[in-house]
Amino acid sequence: MSNHQNPTHSIELTREATNRYVARNAAGVEVTFGRGEDLMSPVELLLAAIAGCSSIDVDTVTSRSSEPTEFKVEASGNKIAEENGGSHLEDLNLSFNLSFPDDEGGRKAAGLVDRLVKLSHDKYCTVSRTVEHGTPVAFETEISVGREEDGNKDTE
Template sequence: MKIKLNRIDEDFLFECTNSNGNKILLDNTSKPDSKGVSPMESVLMAVAGCSGIDIVSILKKQRQEIKSFSAEVEGDRIQIGDAKPFKNIMVRFYLTGVVDIKKAFKAADLSFEKYCSVSKTLEPNVKVDWEVFVNGEKA
């Protein structure tokens, strides 16, 4: 896996490109006119995306009919010297459709316990918790 990063303005805007040519913009979001996400926001996005792919994949294999799927992720940070790494991350998944709530819970559990490489990478230092809601009901 290889990512290329290029500075594309006179300040802090970076374009990151993967080997398939897909791109995201990273920026210093403390600026009022930022045009990308912060690197720390991208970590939260990666947790949601990684586990989201797992959950949808598992539920599709079980022939669950997902009408909508979304997630909200919050990260609590701590000060360690000059850095502010995450201490805790909370991911909440929201599904609608003809989805068995127990299967949705199990799919999320499998993602975080076994499959999600992003949360596994963070795991030694960051506590990642999660919740699943199906058609408004907490699993």
């Protein structure tokens, strides 16, 4: 079995205010999130990423046969407190609620959904497969004191 590597995916996160952040991809697309009434939390973004990844897998194929009349996916999980004070999610679940027109294309699309959801889970959804595989996360830090607005930093 070979491990084929594709290009690296990355985002840049910047702080707008306390508990308010913007994630920006290389194309300049932005998502604002954080902690507050008008923001999605990082945990909610993780759930959205899992739901979005599988939704793309299902929608890409079914929409070739028929446009859905309803396409809703609920992602949920239980936050578990750990003895060491940390936490994690368990019992992650995606619930697909899709409807298609009652015509030949709609029936064809509806007949594909269960298989596509399984393929997404087992093979295609990078996000859920990464979570299930338990991929390690590395952390690096670079800290400066007295950093100038133009990006210059003090060095020792």
